[in-house]
Amino acid sequence: MSHEYSSMPHKDAPIGVFDSGVGGLTVVREIMRQIPNEKIVYFGDTARVPYGSKSKDTVTRFSRQILRFLQTHQVKTIVVACNTASAYALEELEKDTDIPIIGVVKPGAKVAAEVTRNGKIGVIATEATIGSQIYTQYIKQLNKNVTIYGKACPLFVPLVEEGLWQDPVTDEIAKRYLSELIDIDIDTLILGCTHYPLIRSTLGRIIGENVTLVNPAYETARELKEMLGNKGILNEEPPALGANQYRFYVSDGAEKFKHFANSIIKYGILSAKTINIEQY
């Protein structure tokens, strides 16, 4: 373990972003769009993916190792771009460091609490995120007059990773997962897993146009921008020509990661490097 973080973050220090694998790239994509001058160091735990079916202890242990890895890159802030890790590990990580940490759950919960009209909010996510009841807790803190309906959707991640973004099988599975939420007549649906924005059009078509889809990736990038601005560490200058603005690390299969990542991020991921995360 190495801990090289200085308590005086520089504007031009990178933002650390991590996820269990590739899903967090939907968050990276939003950060690139909304604050294009920032440097990013991304870590995807592809050796141990997925997190969504695993326990709090295990996800917290993995997340701590990743925090230590990102600290070696002198990051100025950390974005937990994984709903499961945000649900299970965020509070523990905050105890381990002074670096500000943003998860994806709070920003999504906040917007959902604001936009609902009939007070019925659906959350679709991994087993772990739904089991943690974290969205319910955050939303209830902001708005007591709502009811939150959670639905675990374990097949969405493998379907997305298999590339079936537009496919009758994904339609059929989505119909099953969403049917209760449709019957309940929710008016707001949180896409509570970073993979889900990739099947947003399928989900929107099946849930119906009267339901507002909340994408926590978008809301997280907005909150990140605001937080960096408030702390005076938003990078206003574009990085120097030739600077390595975006760096990608994974715990397994860098080439495969690069291939999938380039289907999500149009900016082009030139390289990704494999590291042994268990050593951190």
Added chain:
Amino acid sequence: MSHEYSSMPHKDAPIGVFDSGVGGLTVVREIMRQIPNEKIVYFGDTARVPYGSKSKDTVTRFSRQILRFLQTHQVKTIVVACNTASAYALEELEKDTDIPIIGVVKPGAKVAAEVTRNGKIGVIATEATIGSQIYTQYIKQLNKNVTIYGKACPLFVPLVEEGLWQDPVTDEIAKRYLSELIDIDIDTLILGCTHYPLIRSTLGRIIGENVTLVNPAYETARELKEMLGNKGILNEEPPALGANQYRFYVSDGAEKFKHFANSIIKYGILSAKTINIEQY
């Protein structure tokens, strides 16, 4: 790391069996049926499951940790009840220990090479197992006059784990994965992932009754019995009353494992214990 194995294995020492998660229980089930006097220590790497989409280096590192864990239980032999780990790590494990190790690939390959009549053998498995070409290598050593057609089926594991053993969605995905193999007119199909026997009836219906399904779990238990007999370490006595014949360890989620395991093994899994495999 601890290494307590004695080079003089006792008949009544347990058999170590490991897998990336729950799939290896189909192998355990066959061992229980075919050699019911044996003790078993099972390890499922549920914290890092699945292996089938990961690299050789990573799967080998994980498998070595598990070997060291099983050695602390003085096992008399080890069964690698995971096709991916058998494909990637078996040779490396054999360098690390004198304990005899059996994988699931060779026994399945052997039977397929024997039973094919038209010389066209299909193999369905994870991306990793198919990519390794391991079934092709073994079968070609035994029978040069055959052609092996491999097909990676990444959605079968999540579908099985979601409980969709008999379901129109599983049918649809199976039709897609198997269509090329049907067109090629294979007469033998190896179920090259330990999860697949759980959807055997779906696979058999779609591939057609003229195709022989080879279940490596069954063949592995047969070869294990023969090997133990040849070495004079087959346990002929049933374990003492009250002996803990079957012990199950996982790296995450022991309760969830127990629940799924009891749907596969009718003998009843009384308890499962979580250990931190990264410490081995």
